[in-house]
Amino acid sequence: MPNRHFKHSKPKCDLTQLPSLGMGADDLIMDFKRNYSHRLGRDEYCRSPHYAYEALSLTITDRLIERWKKSFSAYKAQDCKRAYYLSMEFLMGRTLSNAMLNLGLDDAVKKAMYDLGLDLEELQESEPDAGLGNGGLGRLAACFIDSCATLQLPVTGYGLRYEYGMFSQAISKGEQIENPDHWLRNGNVWEIERAERTYRIKFGGHTERHRDDNGKEKTRWVETHDVLAIAYDTPVPGYQNGTVNTLRLWKASATEEFDLQEFNAGDYAESVAAKNTAENITMVLYPNDANENGKALRLRQQYLLASASLQDVIALWVATRGNDFSEFAAKNCFQLNDTHPSIAVAELMRLLVDKHNLPWDEAWQITRQTMAYTNHTLLPEALERWSVNLFKQLLPRLMEIIFEINARFLAEVSAHWPGDSARLRRMSLIEEGHEQMVRMAYLAIVGSFSVNGVAALHSKLLQQGLFRDFYELWPTKFNNKTNGVTPRRWLANCNPDLAALITEAIGDDWVTDLSQLHKLAPFADDKKFRKRWREVRQRAKQRLVDYKKQELLMDLNVNALFDVQVKRIHEYKRQLLNVLHVIYLYQRIKQGDTQNWVDRCVLIGGKAAPGYYMAKKIIKLINNVANVINHDPDVGNKLKLVFMPNYRVSAMEKICPGADLSEQISTAGKEASGTGNMKFMMNGALTIGTLDGANIEIREEVGDENFFLFGLTEDQVESLHQHYDPVAIINQDEELKAVIALLECGHFNQFEPGIFDPIIASLKNPQDPWMTIADFRSFVEAQKRVEMAYQDQERWTRMSILNTAASGKFSADRTINEYNDEIWKLPKVKV
Numbered sequence: 001m002p003n004r005h006f007k008h009s010k011p012k013c014d015l016t017q018l019p020s021l022g023m024g025a026d027d028l029i030m031d032f033k034r035n036y037s038h039r040l041g042r043d044e045y046c047r048s049p050h051y052a053y054e055a056l057s058l059t060i061t062d063r064l065i066e067r068w069k070k071s072f073s074a075y076k077a078q079d080c081k082r083a084y085y086l087s088m089e090f091l092m093g094r095t096l097s098n099a100m101l102n103l104g105l106d107d108a109v110k111k112a113m114y115d116l117g118l119d120l121e122e123l124q125e126s127e128p129d130a131g132l133g134n135g136g137l138g139r140l141a142a143c144f145i146d147s148c149a150t151l152q153l154p155v156t157g158y159g160l161r162y163e164y165g166m167f168s169q170a171i172s173k174g175e176q177i178e179n180p181d182h183w184l185r186n187g188n189v190w191e192i193e194r195a196e197r198t199y200r201i202k203f204g205g206h207t208e209r210h211r212d213d214n215g216k217e218k219t220r221w222v223e224t225h226d227v228l229a230i231a232y233d234t235p236v237p238g239y240q241n242g243t244v245n246t247l248r249l250w251k252a253s254a255t256e257e258f259d260l261q262e263f264n265a266g267d268y269a270e271s272v273a274a275k276n277t278a279e280n281i282t283m284v285l286y287p288n289d290a291n292e293n294g295k296a297l298r299l300r301q302q303y304l305l306a307s308a309s310l311q312d313v314i315a316l317w318v319a320t321r322g323n324d325f326s327e328f329a330a331k332n333c334f335q336l337n338d339t340h341p342s343i344a345v346a347e348l349m350r351l352l353v354d355k356h357n358l359p360w361d362e363a364w365q366i367t368r369q370t371m372a373y374t375n376h377t378l379l380p381e382a383l384e385r386w387s388v389n390l391f392k393q394l395l396p397r398l399m400e401i402i403f404e405i406n407a408r409f410l411a412e413v414s415a416h417w418p419g420d421s422a423r424l425r426r427m428s429l430i431e432e433g434h435e436q437m438v439r440m441a442y443l444a445i446v447g448s449f450s451v452n453g454v455a456a457l458h459s460k461l462l463q464q465g466l467f468r469d470f471y472e473l474w475p476t477k478f479n480n481k482t483n484g485v486t487p488r489r490w491l492a493n494c495n496p497d498l499a500a501l502i503t504e505a506i507g508d509d510w511v512t513d514l515s516q517l518h519k520l521a522p523f524a525d526d527k528k529f530r531k532r533w534r535e536v537r538q539r540a541k542q543r544l545v546d547y548k549k550q551e552l553l554m555d556l557n558v559n560a561l562f563d564v565q566v567k568r569i570h571e572y573k574r575q576l577l578n579v580l581h582v583i584y585l586y587q588r589i590k591q592g593d594t595q596n597w598v599d600r601c602v603l604i605g606g607k608a609a610p611g612y613y614m615a616k617k618i619i620k621l622i623n624n625v626a627n628v629i630n631h632d633p634d635v636g637n638k639l640k641l642v643f644m645p646n647y648r649v650s651a652m653e654k655i656c657p658g659a660d661l662s663e664q665i666s667t668a669g670k671e672a673s674g675t676g677n678m679k680f681m682m683n684g685a686l687t688i689g690t691l692d693g694a695n696i697e698i699r700e701e702v703g704d705e706n707f708f709l710f711g712l713t714e715d716q717v718e719s720l721h722q723h724y725d726p727v728a729i730i731n732q733d734e735e736l737k738a739v740i741a742l743l744e745c746g747h748f749n750q751f752e753p754g755i756f757d758p759i760i761a762s763l764k765n766p767q768d769p770w771m772t773i774a775d776f777r778s779f780v781e782a783q784k785r786v787e788m789a790y791q792d793q794e795r796w797t798r799m800s801i802l803n804t805a806a807s808g809k810f811s812a813d814r815t816i817n818e819y820n821d822e823i824w825k826l827p828k829v830k831v
């Protein structure tokens, strides 16, 4: 009998109580089939691996969500301090295989897919990369949230859900072609929309003063054009520990009024256009990894991220504590990933003062105890500055707040250095000039309690150079946090054979305590172990060859030295130095100077910012040089140069296990840290590098005898600027002269006259900031030492093992423990 009172007949029950999901192969098979057939509605005739990938991912997602809820409850129950990693970029790559590993489902999934007659690798390959970042900074954010979950720290990542990620790169006639990356085209099984977490973001309008009910003077920001930010959450599992943290990405959406108002006025087309303007904010990731171009849309993106994330944290706060913010700073910490989200300093002030009625001083104290800033670059062209006029137009209230912060800050500076007007001008948050600009780095420093660089040298240079005045004012604010990478993705998952060999030798504790790798060192002296190490690495090289074969229509010689440089294309990273060396080797072959020759495959990959003229020229040069060399019958297997298109996270997972030599050859003082250097080292590659960024610490860890050092030091680079004469250096070095002559005579651009003139001119320019010519000779000599070592395979293998053994410091777990011990001070929460 149907019960008429059914609706109210039972007390409300917990709708989320469920028995735990099984973790065995059979459980996975059942869920896979249900997902495939019922949730996705596919049948036996559907042959696309994509749906099998989706069915498997949904099966995994259910198990993630189970643990996710337990993590929420544990954090809630503890009511502990939390940190938030604010970043415009999270370069996550693929999720499936990492989730399998972290949930401990690797073997069960393999068995399940085998039993179902499915090719797991094929499914995994059908997952698109989440390419929501440019390079190192974005990938660091991804490694960091992995480590936070593994260390059971209550940390949430906040970012933007770009509809289009980093462009996909094709090469046509040697040139980079950018294609849009519509990574969400086939949906995204890993995310959950949380419409209940939607916030209103104001833009434009103007401010006005008024008195509130208590007669207090207040500011209103009115007649704004609002946009909504909607939360999309992705689970971030720790390594086999039950913790699942959250990556919350904001999607911009039009407010309902937009539609209604305009629609009712009969202006349907205008209404849709307005909607587009709002939704454009999170449409695309800016593909510039260095210089800012001051576009209004970018400032809108930054503000949307800052405002939505802060409103979200404050909403949670107010829900449990009302308007009492006295404990807010003790319980919350925001880590700013570079200056990109640093408008958060002013936005937190606005929310506390305008919305929650706190007095300025109290709000400022909270802000300064809550924000921490990480700098990722010393390059002046990469320092963010926004035009005051643009700021006033787009975010008038925020501009007022920044002016107020600046006035109070400059009073502090005056008190510290009375009468020092030069210093006031230098330190002001507002740069005076023909157009006033807001210096975002200074806003971040003034509004934070911690400022850190990302490697020892970089942090030192920040203190002695770029931020010197601030360091003098607040020396204790400054600190170093040398970067790291997650050993789950970058060793355990991407190189399972090497991981298994390591585990066989020293046990598996290294996965969560990478310092354990030091126990491998004695195995470097064990001939049998060396043989196995060599075999495993050789297989990884073969896999790299197979992977590249389809794409490059070319077979690489696995016995050649695999010499790899993959990273964004930038003059300071000096892909040009690498090419000059390749041309030098080519000339030796042509001259028959090939005694004791070591066959070499030089692999280069990376994207150029679409507007970066020189970087695009460099790509063209690499391809043209490759085309000549690879087709020259005199060269044969002795030398190959390959440009690998569309370098991205999932490509690096295949590249780094198969690299012999890692090229880290930036001009000293220019690469803040580098993180590719760490991935290669972990996987047993040897480094040829300058004393720059984390290379210095890599060399310290592994010892000079296991590292190929070359080039000027940062000091030498600085002092050489006064009298740098590249043409004189070229004229004094016959081999270098011949290399430049070959470039100049058009050997690599026979039917494209003059196209490399700008490159040649930059190399010969006494103002060349990257001093490529200055380091050429030293680089060639280091490469000769590389060849000597490679010829003795026993010695090379020893060095390879010792590199892996010494890579423990470069785990992001170590980095995150330092962030936590010295900055965040969060408890570890068992789930």
Ligand code: F68
Residues within 6 Å of the ligand: 134, 135, 136, 137, 138, 140, 288, 289, 290, 291, 292, 376, 377, 382, 454, 483, 671, 672, 673, 674, 675, 693
């Ligand atoms: C992205 C956007 C903008 C506007 C500027 C820079 C970037 C960016 O991607 N920067 C970046 O990747 N920096 C790198 O950060 C890494 C992580 O700290 C360091 O290892 C690299 O040395 C640094 O270049």
